[in-house]
Amino acid sequence: MENTYALVTGATSGIGLEISRNLAKRGYNLILVSRTTEKLDQISKKLIQNFNIKCDYFSSDLTLIESPDEIYQFTSQKKYNVNILVNNAGYALPNAFHENSMEDEERCLRVLGTSVIALTKKYINDMISNGGGKIMIVSSVAAFAPASSLQSLYGPVKTFMNRFSESLSFYNKYGITSTAVCPGYTVTNFHTASGVQKEMDSVPGFLKKSAKRIAEEGVDAMLKGKKVSVPTKTWKIIVFLLKVIPNSVFSLISGLLAPGRYNDV
Numbered sequence: 001m002e003n004t005y006a007l008v009t010g011a012t013s014g015i016g017l018e019i020s021r022n023l024a025k026r027g028y029n030l031i032l033v034s035r036t037t038e039k040l041d042q043i044s045k046k047l048i049q050n051f052n053i054k055c056d057y058f059s060s061d062l063t064l065i066e067s068p069d070e071i072y073q074f075t076s077q078k079k080y081n082v083n084i085l086v087n088n089a090g091y092a093l094p095n096a097f098h099e100n101s102m103e104d105e106e107r108c109l110r111v112l113g114t115s116v117i118a119l120t121k122k123y124i125n126d127m128i129s130n131g132g133g134k135i136m137i138v139s140s141v142a143a144f145a146p147a148s149s150l151q152s153l154y155g156p157v158k159t160f161m162n163r164f165s166e167s168l169s170f171y172n173k174y175g176i177t178s179t180a181v182c183p184g185y186t187v188t189n190f191h192t193a194s195g196v197q198k199e200m201d202s203v204p205g206f207l208k209k210s211a212k213r214i215a216e217e218g219v220d221a222m223l224k225g226k227k228v229s230v231p232t233k234t235w236k237i238i239v240f241l242l243k244v245i246p247n248s249v250f251s252l253i254s255g256l257l258a259p260g261r262y263n264d265v
C-alpha cells in the first residue's frame, strides 16, 4: 500500500536508531519519534539520503499522557498508513524505589508501559482494517530475571510488556503479529541516561552487545512474526539458565559479574 510506514519510538539513539537504520536498509519508509527535534531532523535527512526511503518525524515526550494521541493524530493527518509499530523508547530511574517520587515512577512507567499500550491500541484498529501489521515491543532480559534492588519497577514493567505482547497473538487471524524483543546488556546511551553507567562499566565485555546486532536480530524476528526474541547466543543461554537455576543462585552469580543489582538498599 502506498504511504505505508514503520513508526519507531526512541529512534534517535541506541537500539531504536539501529532498528530505524535496519528497516531503512530493507526499504521501509519511516516515522521517527523521540523528544529531540534536532536529532530527529538530522537522522531523518541521513536516512532519506542513504537509503532512498520516505522518512518523517514527530517530536514527542512519551512521559506525557496525551503524547500517543498526538502521535496518532500526526500520522492520520498526513495520511500515513502505519503497518509496523516499534515501541522502543525507554529509560530507567537511577535511585532505589523509596528515593524516587511517585511522579517520576509514573512518568517512567508511561514511557515503558502505558504509552506502549496506548500506541498499540491506536494503530491496531488501522491494522485490522488494513488486513495486517507488525508490532515490536523492545522489552529486556530483565523481564525474566530475579527482582533487582536497582531500578525496582524496570523488570516488572518489562515482564508486563512481554505478557501484553503475548496477548496480542490473538490478533494473528487479522494478519497481526507482536514480537517482544528482549536484549541483555547493550552498549547505548541507556545506562548514562538512567544514571547507572558506573554499574554498566563493571559488566564483563562478553555480556555487552552492540545495538546494531540487537536491531538486526530483533527486526528479523519481527518480520518473521516470532512471539519472543532474545538476541545473541550468549543471552539465549542466560535466559535458558534463568529458567532452570534457582533465583538465589542466579542473583549470586549475577551480583558477582555485575555488582550493585542485588545489593540491599
Ligand SMILES: NC(=O)c1ccc[n+]([C@@H]2O[C@H](COP(=O)([O-])OP(=O)(O)OC[C@H]3O[C@@H](n4cnc5c(N)ncnc54)[C@H](OP(=O)(O)O)[C@@H]3O)[C@@H](O)[C@H]2O)c1
Residues within 6 Å of the ligand: 009, 010, 011, 012, 013, 014, 015, 016, 033, 034, 035, 036, 039, 060, 061, 062, 063, 088, 089, 090, 091, 111, 138, 139, 140, 141, 182, 183, 184, 185, 186, 187, 188, 189, 190, 191, 193, 211
Ligand atoms: N541498553 C540496554 O542495555 C538495554 C537492554 C535491554 C533493553 N533495553 C531497552 O531498549 C530500549 C531502548 O533503549 P536504548 O538502550 O537504545 O537507550 P538509549 O540509547 O538511551 O535510547 C533511548 C531512546 O528513547 C528516547 N526517549 C527517552 N525518553 C523518552 C521520552 N520521554 N519520550 C520519547 N522518547 C524518549 C530517546 O530519545 P530522546 O532522548 O531524544 O527523547 C532515545 O531515542 C528501551 O526500552 C530499553 O528499556 C535496553
